[in-house]
Amino acid sequence: DTEVTQTPKHLVMGMTNKKSLKCEQHMGHRAMYWYKQKAKKPPELMFVYSYEKLSINESVPSRFSPECPNSSLLNLHLHALQPEDSALYLCASSQGQVNTEAFFGQGTRLTVV
């Protein structure tokens, strides 16, 4: 099983809403990632969790708040987003060492109105 599951697949939210994106993997991976992908652009790293601790925050605005409740789950809490935050949000996981594969979920297509 090399599956990373993201929910929801699509999300439309207003600028005053609070919502959460969810990501789950059952491969025993100890590193999980959030990436943001704008249309016709490559994915850009947002956050890295290693052994359930936040190890990289790529200067992401505080309206994005990651959470790793356990080694299988990764959440991204959204609050007071802007229309320019509309994008595909991708979750990935790996064993956490450089010499291993990284697997991606199908993404959540977020539209902020």
Added chain:
Amino acid sequence: GEDVEQSLFLSVREGDSSVINCTYTDSSSTYLYWYKQEPGAGLQLLTYIFSNMDMKQDQRLTVLLNKKDKHLSLRIADTQTGDSAIYFCAERHIRRGADGLTFGKGTHLIIQP
């Protein structure tokens, strides 16, 4: 610094071989990856290569790595219409004790009948 470059488009006839090229700058990269992304979908890991290898073959896919020139290529033999997608080259790097992927801009592979 980290920078991964790819050409944006490649057009090939069905049945021909496709060769997608990528250059990277981080000499400390240990693993290099090829991902496929179809419209509206997440990233599918196609293959990867260790930096101490110069070639890897997996069915229709052949990866060539020239570490001296920091040049990576992906050859798809007998290209089919289902191969139409965007192909991302990515390098894996370690910063601050954790890792992440840096992606190229992606090459859009267009298949002509």
